[in-house]
Amino acid sequence: MSSHHHGQEHYGEPGHNNKRGLGIALIVTFGIMLLEFIGGLVTNSLALLSDSGHMLSDVSSLALSLLAITVAAKPPSLRKTFGYQRFEILAALFNAITLFVISGFIIVEAFKRFQQPQAVDSISMMAIAFVGMLANIISAVALLKQGDVQENINMRSAYLHVIGDALSSVGAIVAGVLMQFYSWYLVDPIVSMLVAVVISKGAWKVAKQALHILMEGVPLNMDASQIKSDLAAISGVSEVHELRVWSLTSGCNALSCHLVAEAAADGQNILMQATNTIREKFKIQQAAIQIETSDYQCMQKLI
Incomplete structure (x- = not known):
C-alpha cells in the first residue's frame, strides 16, 4: 500500500515588479534608439545609425524577456502539465548567447583595429556614448529597483544586456578623452576588448545556470x-x-x-x-x- 502527496501548485506567478522594470527599460531603450536613428538620418552620421542598430538588439532582448514573463504566467494544461515557466529560462539562455555573439563581434573588430589603427571622431563618439550611457543607467536602475535581478535568471540576462551597454558607453567615453587629448587611438580596441571580456563573463554565468536548470540539476x-x-x-x-x-x-x-x-x-x-x-x-x-x-x-x- 502506498500514499501520495502533492505540494501546492503555484504556476505562473511572475512578479508584477519584474514586468514593470522591464517595461520601463524597454521604453527608454526604444526611445533612445529611435532618437539616434532619426538623428543619424538628419545629420548623415554613420556612427549614430550604427549605434541605433546596436540598441535595436537590446530592444529585442528586453522585449523577449518581457514576453517570457507573460508566457510563463499561462496556466498549465493537459499538454503542458508544468505550464510555461521554462520559457523564462529559454529566454535567458537566448539572451546569454546573443551577449556571446556581441562580445565576439567586438573582439574581432578590436583585432582589426590593432592591425590597422584608425583615426576616430572622438567628439561625436563621446557624445553618442554619453547619451547611450544615460539611457542604460536609467534602464539599469529601473531593473534593479523594480525587478528581481538576483534570483530571476531571465531578469538577470536582461540586466546584463543593459549593463554591458553601459560599460561599453563608459569605455567609449574614456577612450574618447584619451584619443582627443593624446591621440592614443589604440586605446579604442583595448577598452573594447576589456568590455567584451566582462560581458562574456556575465553571459557565461547566466548560460551555465540556464543549462543547469534545463538539465534538471x-x-x-x-x-x-x-x-x-x-x-x-x-x-x-x-x-x-x-x-x-x-x-x-x-x-x-x-x-x-x-x-x-x-x-x-x-x-x-x-x-x-x-x-x-x-x-x-x-x-x-x-x-x-x-x-x-x-x-x-x-x-x-x-x-
Whole structure:
C-alpha cells in the first residue's frame, strides 16, 4: 500500500515588479534608439545609425524577456502539465548567447583595429556614448529597483544586456578623452576588448545556470544529500529512495521521492512531517511524496 502527496501548485506567478522594470527599460531603450536613428538620418552620421542598430538588439532582448514573463504566467494544461515557466529560462539562455555573439563581434573588430589603427571622431563618439550611457543607467536602475535581478535568471540576462551597454558607453567615453587629448587611438580596441571580456563573463554565468536548470540539476543553493538525510531522520522512515530535486524556473523548486515506512509507523504522520521539512527548511514549493511499506517494496522487486 502506498500514499501520495502533492505540494501546492503555484504556476505562473511572475512578479508584477519584474514586468514593470522591464517595461520601463524597454521604453527608454526604444526611445533612445529611435532618437539616434532619426538623428543619424538628419545629420548623415554613420556612427549614430550604427549605434541605433546596436540598441535595436537590446530592444529585442528586453522585449523577449518581457514576453517570457507573460508566457510563463499561462496556466498549465493537459499538454503542458508544468505550464510555461521554462520559457523564462529559454529566454535567458537566448539572451546569454546573443551577449556571446556581441562580445565576439567586438573582439574581432578590436583585432582589426590593432592591425590597422584608425583615426576616430572622438567628439561625436563621446557624445553618442554619453547619451547611450544615460539611457542604460536609467534602464539599469529601473531593473534593479523594480525587478528581481538576483534570483530571476531571465531578469538577470536582461540586466546584463543593459549593463554591458553601459560599460561599453563608459569605455567609449574614456577612450574618447584619451584619443582627443593624446591621440592614443589604440586605446579604442583595448577598452573594447576589456568590455567584451566582462560581458562574456556575465553571459557565461547566466548560460551555465540556464543549462543547469534545463538539465534538471539540483538547485545550486541546495544539498540533495542533506535533504535525504533529513527525510531519513523522520521517525518511522526506514529508507528514502527515488529522490529527485530540480528547478522548474528561477526561485521555483520541486521534489519527488519515495519514503519507506516501518511496519508500525503512521503513514499520514510521516507524510505531514516530510512535507513540513521540505517546505519550511528547504523552501521547496512543489513536492510529490510517495509513502511505501516494506511489503510494497518487496512486491515491486518481484514485478
